[in-house]
Amino acid sequence: MTIHPCFIGCDIAKHHLDLFDETSGQSLRIANTGAAIASWLSSFDSRT
Numbered sequence: 001m002t003i004h005p006c007f008i009g010c011d012i013a014k015h016h017l018d019l020f021d022e023t024s025g026q027s028l029r030i031a032n033t034g035a036a037i038a039s040w041l042s043s044f045d046s047r048t
Contacts (some may be wrong), residue, residue, distance in 0.1 A: 006044075 009020040012032065019028045019040070030036045 007022040009022070011018040014032065016029050016032050017037070019030065020026070021028075028040070030040050
């Protein structure tokens with residue numbers, strides 16, 4: 001099994017998270033809530 005590293009930058013604020021995915025070069029802002037974070041994390045399942 002090959003493991004590919006993934007580096008994510010995260011700036012945390014009270015109401016949102018600013019995220020940067022070094023692999024894709026994409027930045028994203030999501031709400032700082034459990035539901036929004038869970039939804040964002042589930043998007044990684046489709047990358048494997």
